[in-house]
Amino acid sequence: MLNPSVDPDSSIASARAAGRRPGTGPYLQEVSGTGSPHTPVWFMRQAGRSLPEYRELRVGTTMIEACFDPDMTCEITLQPVRRHGVDAAILFSDIVIPLAAAGVDIDIVPGTGPVVARPIRSEADVDALPELTPDRVEKIQEAVRLIVAELDPATALIGFAGAPFTLASYLVEGGPSRNHEHTKSLMFSRPDLWNTLLAKLSDITTVFLRAQVEAGVDAVQLFDSWAGALSLRDYRSLVLPHSTAVFADEIVASVPRTHFGVGTGELLGAMGEAGVDVVGADWRVPLDEAARRVPGKVLQGNLDPALLFADRRSLDGEVRRILDEGARAREQGAPGHVFNLGHGVLPATDPGAVTHVVDLVHELTGK
Amino acid sequence: MLNPSVDPDSSIASARAAGRRPGTGPYLQEVSGTGSPHTPVWFMRQAGRSLPEYRELRVGTTMIEACFDPDMTCEITLQPVRRHGVDAAILFSDIVIPLAAAGVDIDIVPGTGPVVARPIRSEADVDALPELTPDRVEKIQEAVRLIVAELDPATALIGFAGAPFTLASYLVEGGPSRNHEHTKSLMFSRPDLWNTLLAKLSDITTVFLRAQVEAGVDAVQLFDSWAGALSLRDYRSLVLPHSTAVFADEIVASVPRTHFGVGTGELLGAMGEAGVDVVGADWRVPLDEAARRVPGKVLQGNLDPALLFADRRSLDGEVRRILDEGARAREQGAPGHVFNLGHGVLPATDPGAVTHVVDLVHELTGK
Numbered sequence A, B: 001m002l003n004p005s006v007d008p009d010s011s012i013a014s015a016r017a018a019g020r021r022p023g024t025g026p027y028l029q030e031v032s033g034t035g036s037p038h039t040p041v042w043f044m045r046q047a048g049r050s051l052p053e054y055r056e057l058r059v060g061t062t063m064i065e066a067c068f069d070p071d072m073t074c075e076i077t078l079q080p081v082r083r084h085g086v087d088a089a090i091l092f093s094d095i096v097i098p099l100a101a102a103g104v105d106i107d108i109v110p111g112t113g114p115v116v117a118r119p120i121r122s123e124a125d126v127d128a129l130p131e132l133t134p135d136r137v138e139k140i141q142e143a144v145r146l147i148v149a150e151l152d153p154a155t156a157l158i159g160f161a162g163a164p165f166t167l168a169s170y171l172v173e174g175g176p177s178r179n180h181e182h183t184k185s186l187m188f189s190r191p192d193l194w195n196t197l198l199a200k201l202s203d204i205t206t207v208f209l210r211a212q213v214e215a216g217v218d219a220v221q222l223f224d225s226w227a228g229a230l231s232l233r234d235y236r237s238l239v240l241p242h243s244t245a246v247f248a249d250e251i252v253a254s255v256p257r258t259h260f261g262v263g264t265g266e267l268l269g270a271m272g273e274a275g276v277d278v279v280g281a282d283w284r285v286p287l288d289e290a291a292r293r294v295p296g297k298v299l300q301g302n303l304d305p306a307l308l309f310a311d312r313r314s315l316d317g318e319v320r321r322i323l324d325e326g327a328r329a330r331e332q333g334a335p336g337h338v339f340n341l342g343h344g345v346l347p348a349t350d351p352g353a354v355t356h357v358v359d360l361v362h363e364l365t366g367k
Helices: A011-019 A026-031 A052-058 A063-067 A070-084 A097-102 A123-128 A134-150 A164-173 A181-189 A191-215 A232-238 A240-248 A287-293 A305-309 A312-331 A351-364 B011-018 B026-031 B052-058 B063-067 B070-084 B097-102 B123-128 B134-150 B164-173 B181-189 B191-215 B232-238 B240-248 B287-293 B305-309 B312-331 B351-364
Strands: A088-090 A106-109 A113-116 A156-162 A219-223 A257-260 A278-280 A298-303 A337-341 B088-090 B106-109 B113-116 B156-162 B219-223 B257-260 B278-280 B298-303 B337-341
Touching: A026 A156, A026 A219, A026 A337, A052 A070, A063 A070, A063 A097, A063 A106, A070 A088, A070 A134, A070 A351, A097 A134, A097 A164, A097 A191, A113 A164, A123 A191, A134 A156, A134 A191, A156 A191, A164 A181, A164 A191, A164 A240, A181 A191, A181 A232, A181 B305, A181 B312, A191 A219, A191 A232, A191 A240, A219 A240, A232 A240, A240 A257, A287 A298, A287 A312, A298 A305, A298 A312, A305 A312, A305 A351, A305 B181, A312 A337, A312 A351, A312 B181, B026 B156, B026 B219, B026 B337, B052 B070, B063 B070, B063 B097, B063 B106, B070 B088, B070 B134, B070 B351, B097 B134, B097 B164, B097 B191, B113 B164, B123 B191, B134 B156, B134 B191, B156 B191, B164 B181, B164 B191, B164 B240, B181 B191, B181 B232, B191 B219, B191 B232, B191 B240, B219 B240, B232 B240, B240 B257, B287 B298, B287 B312, B298 B305, B298 B312, B305 B312, B305 B351, B312 B337, B312 B351
Parallel strands: A088 A156, A156 A219, A219 A257, A257 A278, A278 A298, A298 A337, B088 B156, B156 B219, B219 B257, B257 B278, B278 B298, B298 B337
Antiparallel strands: A106 A113, B106 B113
16 A cells, blocks of 8 residues: 555555555655655646647537546546656546536636636525535546556556635636635635635535545645635635645545645645645745755655746756756655646647656656 | 935936925835834825726726826826825836837737737847837826926825836737746747847836936836746846846936835845845735845835725734734834735725725824
């Protein structure tokens, strides 16, 4: 078993083991702190719009339809593994899928993002937010099982969910927001109602991740995309407890857990206290500095996705620098380094640049 | 004179003195480090869309027309002073106005922002970027003179410009960008061309700010809106020298200088080295922590503009906390604190909340 604290004979472990292969490749070795033959590499948003085979497959299908279609989800999840040779697949999904699964009237509008029909602002709105029951994510579990059956055992499958704060921002603002004014207003003016909302969202996220673990994902990553909009003080008092509740779930905690948000330099230490094995950093904080801010955690990151647009000489220089900083982070006590971007792959990225980075990371670190 | 290093008999000082009144109100006292009767307060974007009198005045006029219409610019600049009783006016303008003045084909599209007809990507594009000659900003100078003539001498007038990096991002991307991929690609792949572009933009910014100082503004603020997208390493090597060149201009340097960018927690120390008196911090970094990062500089900030949407109890609590942190910053050596937001006033803000904050800051700090 990956996590020695989980008894292989327990019912949880059995439930997981039933659906999964005994993968122990470089990603899982690295995140469990035992070291791996080379620095593992994967990319946030590696599955998606940067790949022509993805764009072709998605023609005529909405994002929500694609996420609830097990065959399509499986194929999209595997496309970047085949093309780039990454050390981990990440389940193709969207931050708002558990909300849609729970029955929230939400749409993902191309070019805009998630749009919520009735934003949540009042006590009645929070009361009306439905729970997520496991039967509503069976299609997601089916997708996980299909992926696990096809994936090389050396390649890990990472489960995916959005963190309670980020879900709340979409629900309260009614869509993507730069300033989160309604969310922050609710947070400050009605901390009681805010905590009720976040507790409900924490439950939804937990059910969603638990279903993925039970179906066989090897690890999970919780994305708090918008957490970087908060001060450390507000993050600690009004957000961290709810993310911690997700990671504390016994089934979720039976696999390695990664937490990430963009622009979270001030929050890294707190995010590391949420009950996680790995903390992702964006390109604003060098990995050796991140190691000081998040002691004792494996670090993930942190190539600026914009650098995939630069020439190869510059790109290679940045990859080498990040690997050097990762090595220094290890010297400072970080138990490992997973190479990744500091944010998701941008849609216009040349897939060749992504493959090149995978090859370079593998070559430079001993594969 | 405000700045004792400037000889009042010099031609520069005379040029400035010709157009201005001998203002020595709380803002100018605070930023010169001599202390003031109360903590001065003003708000980024205080002039603009949050005010009904502004929206009424702007009907039928484009943003660029408004910025080149001295009477309208004067009226818009003074509106928040009359309504809120702030300690400083900031010249109504837009980041891209000096580019438009220089002859760049640029439009400000409502709901989108600046849109550049021909993005700058090549050597030929950089060569073709026109210079800004002082005669092209005479309307801006006329506006400054009108404002100075009307403004109470106790209220400072702050001049306005965008920093070279932010201007470059608009020009290279062709408009507002979340990820700045073309800008960063140019920066890394062609550092020579990047530095040529930034040097030209630094000249344009300098001419724009110098014209304002010569016409009578009491101080200047340089906005590097997008600098927070950069790592400290890249900011230091590829951006800071060009911002420093602007602040080093003899005429610009004859008034107190403020530098600000949102999300710049990692960059604050470097921004403080650009040749400035005041550094603005956003709400992510408490002012006492900012004082450790930018030793010896007056601090400006840092109420989250989203908090102006919260209830008065929460808002007042945040104002008190920021004033307390400002006081601790002073104990740690910051020579002053100018109360402001951590970003601009949001369009949907209730102007009553803004007035309330001004009154509260004045009341709590001794006015």
